[in-house]
Amino acid sequence: MSNPHNRPLLSTSDLEVGYKDNSLLVGLNLTVGTGEIIVLIGDNGTGKSSLLRTLSGLQRRRSGSITIDEQELSELSVHDRSRQFATVFSGRPENILMTGFEYVGQGRYPFTGWNGQLRQQDIEMTHRCIQQTNADHLVDKSIKSISDGELQRLTLARALAQEPNILILDEPTSFLDRKSKQLLADLIRELAENQNLSAIIATHDVEYFSPIASQTWEIPTGAPAGINMARGDAC
Amino acid sequence: MHNSSFKVKFSFGLAGLVLLSASGILIGSTYIPPESTLSILLNDSDVPRAWEIIIWDIRIPRTLTALSVGAGLGIAGLQMQTLFRNPVADSSILGVTAGASWGVALTVLLGQSSAVGLFAVGTGWDFVSTVTISAITGALIVLVAVLFISQRVHSIGILLIIGLMISYGLASGITLLVAYADPENIQRYLIWGFGSFRTVGWQGLAILMPSLLLSVGIALYTLKQLNALLFGEPYATSVGVNITRLRILTLSSTAICAGVSTAFCGPITFIGIAAPHLARFTVGSSDHLKIAPLTAITGASIGLIAEIIAQLPGHNSVLPLNAVTALLGAPVVIWILITYRKTSHV
Numbered sequence: 001m002s003n004p005h006n007r008p009l010l011s012t013s014d015l016e017v018g019y020k021d022n023s024l025l026v027g028l029n030l031t032v033g034t035g036e037i038i039v040l041i042g043d044n045g046t047g048k049s050s051l052l053r054t055l056s057g058l059q060r061r062r063s064g065s066i067t068i069d070e071q072e073l074s075e076l077s078v079h080d081r082s083r084q085f086a087t088v089f090s091g092r093p094e095n096i097l098m099t100g101f102e103y104v105g106q107g108r109y110p111f112t113g114w115n116g117q118l119r120q121q122d123i124e125m126t127h128r129c130i131q132q133t134n135a136d137h138l139v140d141k142s143i144k145s146i147s148d149g150e151l152q153r154l155t156l157a158r159a160l161a162q163e164p165n166i167l168i169l170d171e172p173t174s175f176l177d178r179k180s181k182q183l184l185a186d187l188i189r190e191l192a193e194n195q196n197l198s199a200i201i202a203t204h205d206v207e208y209f210s211p212i213a214s215q216t217w218e219i220p221t222g223a224p225a226g227i228n229m230a231r232g233d234a235c
Numbered sequence: 236m237h238n239s240s241f242k243v244k245f246s247f248g249l250a251g252l253v254l255l256s257a258s259g260i261l262i263g264s265t266y267i268p269p270e271s272t273l274s275i276l277l278n279d280s281d282v283p284r285a286w287e288i289i290i291w292d293i294r295i296p297r298t299l300t301a302l303s304v305g306a307g308l309g310i311a312g313l314q315m316q317t318l319f320r321n322p323v324a325d326s327s328i329l330g331v332t333a334g335a336s337w338g339v340a341l342t343v344l345l346g347q348s349s350a351v352g353l354f355a356v357g358t359g360w361d362f363v364s365t366v367t368i369s370a371i372t373g374a375l376i377v378l379v380a381v382l383f384i385s386q387r388v389h390s391i392g393i394l395l396i397i398g399l400m401i402s403y404g405l406a407s408g409i410t411l412l413v414a415y416a417d418p419e420n421i422q423r424y425l426i427w428g429f430g431s432f433r434t435v436g437w438q439g440l441a442i443l444m445p446s447l448l449l450s451v452g453i454a455l456y457t458l459k460q461l462n463a464l465l466f467g468e469p470y471a472t473s474v475g476v477n478i479t480r481l482r483i484l485t486l487s488s489t490a491i492c493a494g495v496s497t498a499f500c501g502p503i504t505f506i507g508i509a510a511p512h513l514a515r516f517t518v519g520s521s522d523h524l525k526i527a528p529l530t531a532i533t534g535a536s537i538g539l540i541a542e543i544i545a546q547l548p549g550h551n552s553v554l555p556l557n558a559v560t561a562l563l564g565a566p567v568v569i570w571i572l573i574t575y576r577k578t579s580h581v
Contacts, residue, residue, distance in 0.1 A: 058472055082475035093466050095322065096521045109463055109474040116459025116524055142519075162474065 009034045009165055009198055010055065015064035016224075017047055017054045023062060023224040024050050030217070030227070032166065035196040037188060039209045039232065042219030048202040049170055051219075055200065056085040056168050069165065082110045086159035087168040090175065092151060093143070100138035100146070100154050104130055107161030129160040133187055149180030156187060167191070167199040173208065181208045188212065241525055244517055248532040252302075255539040259298035262543055264553075265289055293433065296440055300432040301538035303440075304496045305506050307447040309514075309534020310454045311492040312507030313527060314485050317461045319395045325507030326493035329381050329486065330401030331374045335497035336428070338373025339366050340409040343424045344416035366427060367439070367498045374494030377401060381490065385482055391468070429555030430501035432542050439499050446495040451531070453488035457481060458523040465521055503538075504557050505564030510534035537563060 008031050015028040024047035032038055042048050053059035055066060057073050066073040068084050076084070086107070107129070108122040118126065130136060133153040138146055143154065152172060159167055167188070173181040189212040191197045201209050210216065213232030219225055261272055267289065271282045275290045311326035319328065326332065342365055381398065388394050413421055435443060460481045463471040468478055496503060514529035515521060541559040 053469070056473065058469060078472070078477055079475045082473060085473065087470065087473040089467070089470060096465055097515065097519055098521055102520060102522055106462060106466070107474070109459070109476075112459065114456060114459065116462060 007034055008032070009036075009069060011067050012055070013065045013067075015054070015066060016062040017051050017059075018062050018224065019050075025219065025227065026224045027226050028064065030055075030229075032198050032200065032215075034165070034198055035192050036198050036215065037192050037209075037213045037232070038198075038200045038215045038217060039206065039213040040200060040202040040217045040219070041204070041206060043221050046219040046221055046225065048219060052087075052168050052170050052200065052202055056087060056166075057081045058087075079110060082162065082164075084165050085168055086162040086164035086166075088152075088155050088159050088170065088172050090171045092148065092175075096143065098143050100130065100135065100141050100143060101126060103143050103154050104135075104157045104161055107158035110162060125163075126157075126161055129157040130154070132160060132191070133157040134183075147180075148175040149177060149183070152176060152180065152184060153187070156184070160191070165198060167197060169199060169201045169203075171202055171204070173203060173205045181205055185209055185212055241518060245528060245532075248517075248529055248536075252532050252536055252539075255536055255543070256298055256302060258543055259301065259539050260290065260294045262547070263289065263294055264546055292436070296436050297433045297542060298539065299440060300435045300443065300500065301542040302535045303444055303447050304432065304500055304503060305510075305538025306531040306535040307450055307492040308496055308503060308506040309510030309530045309537075310451050310527060311489040312509075312534075313511035313514075313523070313530045314454055314457070314461065314489050315507070316511055317464055317523070318482070318485050319391060321395065322512070323508055324395075326489045326496075327402070327502065327504070327507070328395065329377070329398045329490055329493065330405065331377045331381070331490045331493040332497050332502050333402040333405040334377030335370035335374040335494055336502055337405040337408055338369035338371070338376075339427055340412050340424055341373075342366065342369040343427065344409075344412040344420050346417065346420055364434075370498035371494060374490065374497060377405075378487070378490040378494060381486060382483060385486055386479075391482075427501050428557070430503045430557040430560070431553075432500055432538065432556065433546075433553070435499045443495055443499050446491055450488045450492040450495075453484050453491075455527065457484050457488070458527055461485075461523045500556075502557070503560065505560040506534050506537050509564045510537060 010030075010032040012028050012030045015025070015030070016023060017025040017028070028051075040048050040051065050059060054061050057066075057076065068076070073081070105118050105122065105126045108118060108126060109116070111122060112118060127139075130139060133156050135150065135153045135157055138150055138154055143151060146154075152175075156167075156172075169188075173184055176184065185208040188199050188201070192199060192212075201213075203209050210232065215232050216230045218228040218230070220228060260276075261267075261269055265286075267275075267286050271286060272290060275282055275287050308326060312324070315324040315326055315328055316322060318324075321328075380401065384397055385394055388397065413424070416424075460471065460476045463474050463476050464481065471481075472478055510533040511526065511530045513533045514526045517533075518525045518529055520526065537560065541556055541563060545554040545556050545559045
């Protein structure tokens with residue numbers, strides 16, 4: 001799958017990740033090509049989530065540079081950033097009443113006008129994304145009543161509705177059963193192959209994602225750390 | 236499918252609101268026959284002058300006040316519940332209502348109304364009562380403080396606690412004032428605390444309505460952003476919401492609503508908590524684009540119903556508005572808490 005058409009989409013140079021008085025990761029020179037799947041592993045607390053948030057512009061970096069689509073990340077507006085990255089957070093939203101369709105439709109945020117009304121093309125796109133994640137049967141179901149695996153598919157659909165170039169997934173399988181984990185991994189592989197979508201997946205479920213990954217980034221324990229990079233199984 | 240059922244519910248709500256508004260104009264402690272009311276509205280002169288005054292200068296302003304304050308407080312409650320991720324939040328949570336109360340307590344309890352009154356006459360604002368000016372001043376001071384603090388506090392949970400602390404601090408200040416005040420002034424203050432839609436009048440409405448329109452206008456502009464916020468601040472940021480800006484807009488909108496409502500009508504409780512929940516359960520969705528219109532309708536309806544019940548014909552005195560809204564609101568809040576018990580972490 002190491003595709004010769006792949007061009008670098010996201011790259012970092014001497015990136016340092018952490019908080020004001022706490023450096024977590026140093027000297028990162030990472031590159032993500034279009035359609036590439038990256039598996040990010042490491043123990044809890046080593047900075048996986050911080051790295052994901054920093055790469056997608058949700059957390060301030062300590063130093064270094066991040067380039068996305070040939071632009072410096074910090075020069076992008078919040079809106080432009082939302083067109084590059086879509087994030088799938090883990091966990092269930094609480095006390096929210098919405099149908100599957102309404103939930104996925106929220107992903108059209110960057111495209112709708114000030115009043116958030118879905119237009120015809122937004123409705124079509126929402127349906128298309130639901131189809132892509134094989135979640136058609138969930139369109140009219142309340143998100144309160146569906147399983148964790150089903151909800152995670154809708155969450156992926158919601159991220160796709162954002163039409164991003166890179167999917168950021170932070171432990172997307174932590175509440176899922178084995179079958180749902182496999183389904184999610186297969187879906188991400190299809191999206192990468194068919195739509196040239198890139199994905200960075202922080203996970204402990206290596207057995208599901210390593211087979212589809214073109215790179216593995218491993219954060220060793222003990223901060224501040226660098227990242228051990230390896231070619232993935234899918235190269 | 237969903238849209239059509241939503242439109243049906245919305246139309247029913249709107250029709251109910253029109254009926255309630257009509258009732259608000261028809262029903263009052265003085266009986267005026269419906270046909271006379273109609274001719275008064277159509278500007279016929281065949282009716283007693285006293286009736287004309289009752290309809291035009293009492294019932295219509297009172298109905299408009301109940302309608303707009305009810306709708307405004309409902310929307311403000313919805314904003315607060317989403318911003319603070321707290322099902323029992325309403326606009327009083329910011330401390331702005333307490334600020335308004337404190338302003339009123341200071342002038343009324345210290346017997347300083349005349350000083351503020353002189354200021355009012357001097358500035359040409361004499362149609363607005365001294366109580367209103369004190370309340371607006373108090374609310375503004377707290378609003379500025381809350382906006383200042385919100386710039387420095389990142390956690391929304393901490394902001395919520397700070398708002399509560401401001402309210403407690405101001406409430407204890409009022410207790411101190413009460414402890415040393417004249418019984419006569421204490422009574423005046425207590426009566427203000429009952430809440431009322433009937434003291435506003437046309438001139439008050441000229442300030443109240445545009446302020447509430449501004450508040451609701453800001454709220455409408457942020458509905459889309461509040462939807463994203465339902466899934467947490469990190470998610471909202473990731474789809475392009477500027478959280479700092481959203482907070483400032485939401486806090487300002489809510490504070491304007493709480494400030495002017497409290498200034499003109501006293502601290503009106505319960506509508507802000509109950510209306511959004513009723514709307515949410517009626518529509519069966521947390522989508523702000525759908526629940527906001529119904530929250531406004533529900534809030535306005537509760538305001539009107541409470542106002543009509545407070546002065547039903549057959550008894551001469553007027554019931555305290557807050558007693559009536561609480562009678563309506565308390566069972567609703569209890570029901571909400573029981574429903575949320577399973578999943579709530581509050």
